[in-house]
Structures are given as structure tokens and as C-alpha cells.
Amino acid sequence: xxxxxxxxxxxxxxxxxxxxxxxxFAGTLLPNWRKLRLITFNRNEKNLTVYTGLWVKCAxxxxxxxxxxxxxxxxxxxxxxxxxxxxxxxxxxxxxxxxALLLCLIGMCNTAFRSSVPxxxxxxxxxxxxxxxxxxxxLFFLAGTVSLxxxxxxxxxxxxxxxxxEPVFTFDYAVYVxxxxxxxxxxxxxxxxxxxxxxxxxxSPFWQPLYSHPPSMHAYSQPYSAxxxxxxxxxxxxxxxxxx
Numbered sequence: 001x002x003x004x005x006x007x008x009x010x011x012x013x014x015x016x017x018x019x020x021x022x023x024x025f026a027g028t029l030l031p032n033w034r035k036l037r038l039i040t041f042n043r044n045e046k047n048l049t050v051y052t053g054l055w056v057k058c059a060x061x062x063x064x065x066x067x068x069x070x071x072x073x074x075x076x077x078x079x080x081x082x083x084x085x086x087x088x089x090x091x092x093x094x095x096x097x098x099x100a101l102l103l104c105l106i107g108m109c110n111t112a113f114r115s116s117v118p119x120x121x122x123x124x125x126x127x128x129x130x131x132x133x134x135x136x137x138x139l140f141f142l143a144g145t146v147s148l149x150x151x152x153x154x155x156x157x158x159x160x161x162x163x164x165x166e167p168v169f170t171f172d173y174a175v176y177v178x179x180x181x182x183x184x185x186x187x188x189x190x191x192x193x194x195x196x197x198x199x200x201x202x203x204s205p206f207w208q209p210l211y212s213h214p215p216s217m218h219a220y221s222q223p224y225s226a227x228x229x230x231x232x233x234x235x236x237x238x239x240x241x242x243x244x
Contacts, residue, residue: 010133013191014104016184017140021097023181024147028090031056032172033083034158039168051172052080054087082157085150090178093147097185100139104192107132130196137192144185151178 031053038048046061048068059069078084110129154175161169 009191009195010104010108013188014101014108016191017097017101017104017188020181020184020188021094021101023177023184024090024094024097027174027178027181028054028094030174030177031058032174033154035170035172037168037170052083053174054083080157082150082154089146089150093143096139096143096146100136100143103132103136103139107136130199133192134196137189137196140185140189140192144182144189147178147185148182151175151182
């Protein structure tokens with residue numbers, strides 16, 4: 001595994017993270033989280049479907065693509081608890097994932113443009129290339145958890161609404177988009193963890209997330225024996241034994 005260079009696992013995790021963040025953006029903006037279908041028995045009228053999103057609400061007649069009613073102030077008057085939680089969870093997840101993407105990019109740049117011997121002046125830096133990828137993987141996992149938990153809750157809350165009122169509520173495809181994006185964040189985190197676990201066995205301090213001490217030249221070359229490094233002067237003391 002090419003740990004000393006930018007590896008395909010880190011590039012793939014970065015691209016997967018970008019796609020997942022884009023999916024979260026789409027899921028946050030789509031007005032298709034819940035559908036309320038109102039059926040009429042009047043032959044002269046059409047059935048009405050109300051599409052509920054996190055920020056807007058749209059009502060359409062069957063067979064029409066235009067909104068009969070478009071409520072842009074829905075975000076401030078959301079009366080459904082799961083959607084209210086998602087209004088805070090998804091933007092927070094996007095911010096965490098974007099921070100992880102930035103760390104992942106810094107780690108790849110550090111790996112691509114570093115020198116073969118680490119800079120002793122930078123030895124006290126808290127996070128190096130491996131640390132960037134490790135922290136990015138943790139942040140991706142956190143972002144996936146923050147976005148996945150309330151998205152799954154939509155299924156249970158939808159059942160609660162149908163029991164409380166009438167079975168006219170159904171969840172829409174924005175739920176699946178968000179869950180798939182959260183799964184992409186977990187996949188990104190897994191790729192970074194696999195890459196780090198495969199590379200941390202190298203003796204180079206490049207793969208230590210935290211420097212416990214400044215790296216020295218002994219970490220890279222050992223031209224002398226272990227005994228000669230302990231002392232520059234070796235004294236042999238003869239031992240005299242008496243035999244009967």
C-alpha cells in the first residue's frame with residue numbers, strides 16, 4: 001500500500017465525501033420529506049397532495065407540476081417534531097462534513113508535498129498528515145450519525161402521525177437521499193480508517209497522529225550498534241576466578 005504517497009483510498013474517500021455532502025445539501029433543500037394526500041369523492045374535483053419539506057410546503061393537484069399553494073414561511077411554523085429536529089441536524093452535519101473534507105484535503109496536500117525527512121521545527125505540531133486523515137474520519141463518522149438518526153426517526157414519526165390522525169401521511173424520496181448520503185459519510189470514514197490502520201505500522205513518525213517527542217535521525221538510520229550509541233567509551237573489566 002503506497003502510504004508515503006497520496007493513495008487511491010484517500011482520493012476515493014475525498015470524492016465520496018464530496019458526493020455525500022452534495023446529497024445532504026439536496027436532502028436539506030428538497031420539499032419532499034412528507035406527503036399528505038387528500039382524496040375527494042367529488043368527480044368534478046381532483047385529489048390534492050401536500051408536499052412538506054424542511055423549509056417550504058407545496059400543494060399540487062394530481063397530474064399537475066405547478067404548486068397551487070407555495071408556503072415559503074413554513075420553516076418558521078413547522079409543527080412536526082421530526083422535521084424541526086432535521087432543520088438543525090442536517091445543517092450541522094453538513095458543517096461537520098465540510099470540516100472533515102478540509103482536513104482530508106490538508107492531509108493529502110501534506111502527503112503530496114512533504115519532504116522525505118520530517119522538519120524538526122514542525123515536530124511539535126499537534127496534527128500531521130496521518131492525524132488529519134484520522135480526525136477527518138472521526139468527523140465523517142460524527143456527521144453521518146447526526147444526519148442518519150433523525151432521518152430514520154421520520155419513519156417512526158410518520159407512523160405516529162397516521163395513528164394520531166388518519167393514514168394519509170407518507171414519507172417521500174428526500175428521506176432516502178439523506179439516508180444514502182449518511183451512508184456515504186460512513187463509507188468515507190471507513191476508507192480513511194482502513195488507510196490509517198494499514199499505514200500506521202510503518203516506523204516513520206509521519207504515521208503517528210501525535211508526536212510524543214521530536215523525531216531524530218535515529219528514527220531513519222541506525223548506522224551504529226545499540227551498544228555503541230549508549231557510550232562512546234567501552235571499558236572491559238577482567239573477571240578473575242579461583243579454581244580449587
